[in-house]
Amino acid sequence: MTLWGIIIILASLSIFLEQKYKWAGRISGAVIALVSAIILSNTGIIPTESPVYDAVWTYIVPIAIPLLLFQINVRSIFKESGRLLLIFFISSIGTVVGAITGFFLLKDHIPYLDRIGAMIGASYIGGGVNFAAMTAKFETPGAMVSSTVVADNLMMALLFILLIIIPTLKFFRRRFSTPHVDAVEKIEAQGGKQNSAQSFWVRKDISLKDIALAVGTTFFIVVVSKKLAQLLDTLIPSGNDVSSILNFANALFGDHYLMITTITFLLLWLFPKYFASFNGSQEIGTYLIHIFFVVIGIPASIPLIIENAPLLLAFVAIVAFSNLLISLVVGKLLKADLEEILLASNATIGGPTTAAALAIAKGWTNLVGPILVVGTVGYLIGNYLGTFLGTWFATFM
Template sequence: MAAAILQILLLLGIPWAAQRLARRALLPGWLSPVVLCYTIGILASNTKLLPLNDAWSTHATEAGILMGIPLLLYSTRLRALFAHARPALLSFGLCALSGVTASSLAAWHFASQLPESWQLAGMLTGIYTGGTPNMQAIGLALQAPRETIILVNAADVLLGGIYLLLLSSFLPVLLGKILPAFAYQSDGAEGQTDPVPPAMDYRDAGIAVAFTLLIIGAAAGLTFLLFGHLQEIAFLMLALTSLSLLATAWGRVRSWKSTFETGEYFLLVFCVGLGMLADFRDIMANGGPIIAFSAFAMFGTILLHLLLSRLFRIDRDTFLFTSVAALYGPPFIGQLASITGNRQLMLTGIALGLLGYAIGNYLGISLAYLLQALLVG
């Protein structure tokens, strides 16, 4: 009983602590709350200092995704994004197209070695469009084995860490020799945001959490009404995403404060839980092909996006912000702004990351079933 209570405290407390450290700028630039939470979960699992209950960790990952996706989407203002960020939208679209293309080529190349390559391509498309939450949601929707989901996430952490290291070192300078320079606006209006994050509004956050439970209930009810059971996870996740986006049309939902921070908290709960499920001995023994598949898809996505950006004359900073928005999601945009010194694209990058959360599930699930029909029959 004591071990179970301690595990629950870790699952709920580590994300809170990570957010507090980030808000107070006490984390080094290379360490995001997402990486911190996932790393602590991995250490808890692999050091064996605490007997972990896999069922609790699994419940945490599932609850984190179900609660996190709607909360992250509530602040989405798609109309404003489409009106004011055409170059960024073009670059983001090129990145999504690159992700679909590279993941499909990886699925075709590895089809004989990995029979589940169609599932992997769908999950990776979700990652390269909106980030980790989409991967988990798509994995659940496609009924991928838990071990596969864990291996894909571990490969993404490894390869994503390499790309983040490149972004933090020489890559921006190198890209500046390939792509045009960013044209700063004279007034820098978009970048004039308060560098100090606003205080959490726990009242609005509580209302948003209660509303999210209603959204989840409505998605589950619609699934049960149409299919007579809740095993159609693909439909459930798409219904959850669609209902959440519909809710953003209600101005009161968009006016709630701290919904993004609350959604990020649940995402961090997911990261701790998934880390607790990651046994690196199994990853080292069985993860080689999946790491190779992920490397093919990820670096293929980045390279193809770069080539298309060069063709369409996308500037360096727009390329970087849209690439990070697609591959990592909104939590890493601030980190990139610090690296590049460009704050004018922060809000656009965050908005595009939210857009990725919104469309990633549709793209990943659709691509997976298309590849299943073509590769499996």
Template sequence: MQRTIENHAVCFKVLPSRPVTTGLIIAAAAGLWSERTRIGKELSGPLVSTLIGLLFSNLGLVGGSNAGTVYGTVNKFILPLAIPLLLFSADLRRVFKETGRLLLAFIIGAFATVIGTVVAFKLVPLAALGAVDSWKIAAALAARHIGGAINYVAVAETLQVSPSAQMAGLAADNLLCAVYFTTIFNLARNIPPESPRLDVAEATGEPTTEGSKGGIQVLEATIGIALSAILCYLGQQLAVAIGFPSASISVITLLTVAIATFFPKQLKPLVASSEGIAFILLQIFFAAVGASGEIRAVLNTAPSLFIFCFLQIAIHLGVILGVGRAAGFARKELLLASNANVGGPSTAGGMAAAKQWQSLLVPALLIGTFGYSCATFLALALGHTVLRPMVLP
């Protein structure tokens, strides 16, 4: 009994004092708070948390001997637990039914990312990372710009990218994403709102990017966490059973999307509270993404990553705007679809709310969730069938 009490005392003494853990939580909270400001709305809470984490890391405010352990805990435990919580609403039948033209614009954006990745990899082959890691990082960045940062980690872990290459890719991409989000908001500056501003949750009955309607309900949140934990366990066991333990996040995603599609009524009471918990966990993940990237390491290891990411995003944006305009899409549809590609549902929903495009808010959230559901698998296919043969015999 005495030993147990002493162990608990040590935990309570050590955890709050760790600068890495404290820094991540501060960055996560600051990112959510920033969405109440104009700049925060443009960049989005997740990106702000990522940039603050990156700033903390490069100023030496977080780090040390235990930093790798903390980041590993976030990737191995917090991120997998957050994925099912976020995807309980990923009913693919609803996505195909309710997103309309915006889903087609999203598909154009995904295609544009594939083109951008292949062209950028041809022009900037990332030789400094080595033949093995180069195509894997390119595939992970493709997943990042089809679905979001969650998909980047899923692909990187599935392909077993080296930690140094994975962190270098994140650091380069984070800086370019800040430029990207500022650019698309600038491109949308003259597009008028659809109507006088309404409370988003009241107008749509959907969760907003800052939380769920009515707040987090304790019972539903607890059930959601328990179900998420079960799905994580099953996903990890299945990944081991099929001989690909590194693909556990991909399997967890597949399982969650399956039950969300076949049992939407049963999951509906859990969605709002589960998404609220997921947003909190993911803010910590985004902060860790930023804190794990050192700009100096990118400059020393693979400065070409900045050029690669710039070309990839620039080609994506150019193709989706050019092809989409030729296909008759409105600019706001294309910008919102591109936002969902690069940032995911939270940034796309945030942009729709900030620009007062009420009719596109729910479709933006749905296509962003759809991106989370499929980007990992699309990027893995791209990597194995196209990118890998470009550098390996």
């Protein structure tokens, strides 16, 4: 209970500070939550591992996703997704380039880097689902897997902070179009002395019935989605003895995050008036996502990295920053919006859930649905590219 209390308090405090002070509004509540969690875990105040954190991933995140989608205009999503998908593929190429570069720079210094390269290459295209698949496929020793996870967690926390800060920097604002940032700032200007977060999250009329409908509908979607995903996971064969097509079909249709998104979109399409009839879903979902922000920062153990895996941190940093750099350069050539580029890069490296969290944290609500849809493509292509990288790298070890 104490650990739950600390997480909830950090999430609440980060939102309060974001809306109370302009300096906090500029860096966002997400960064405050992340950094606070990193400080507490690295000073030993809270543990870096706990079933509580697993519970956040298992229960809090799935519940938050539908709540955050209820206010989205589904019919406009597909218009928004085309360019995002192209940038997503560019970000994936950035991951592959970074994995190849990091491998040849460090292959003589890190054992099993061929297998780790496959794991990180796949993970930084589709997220943790692909990491687990490549770990099992290449049978990487447990000690190396644990060290890689620690390096990956720290890199993800640092990168997430960077992605949140980039849209606030004049260097990038002068060189990229930022329509979603501009829209948030327009709200801020209309709010007078209020900062952007405070202006965006104005007090709304909300009733007990609104809360009941929002929460009840969310739980209905999550339960149905999980049961359906479990059924399809059982019906669609998977494993080393079946074709890659069936394995990917299993990963796609047996994934309850994707199923949650799909069913929510379908209901939004069929019953738009129902979802427009209640308020509060976005606020509740955003609060839950701030709990998620806290948990992201907790496993980023700096002492463990220094002790066990400094070179692994260098490897994952090469892959991550190659992804981001290539995304920015090619995205600029394609005249893509800065927000789309950052979300696509985030979706490849951290998966669609963390990308949606970034969009929510920055107030880019029109991009939440599209990035969730586009990000799931990584589940499909990540394992293909990870398998290719691991097999190819093995010839040099």
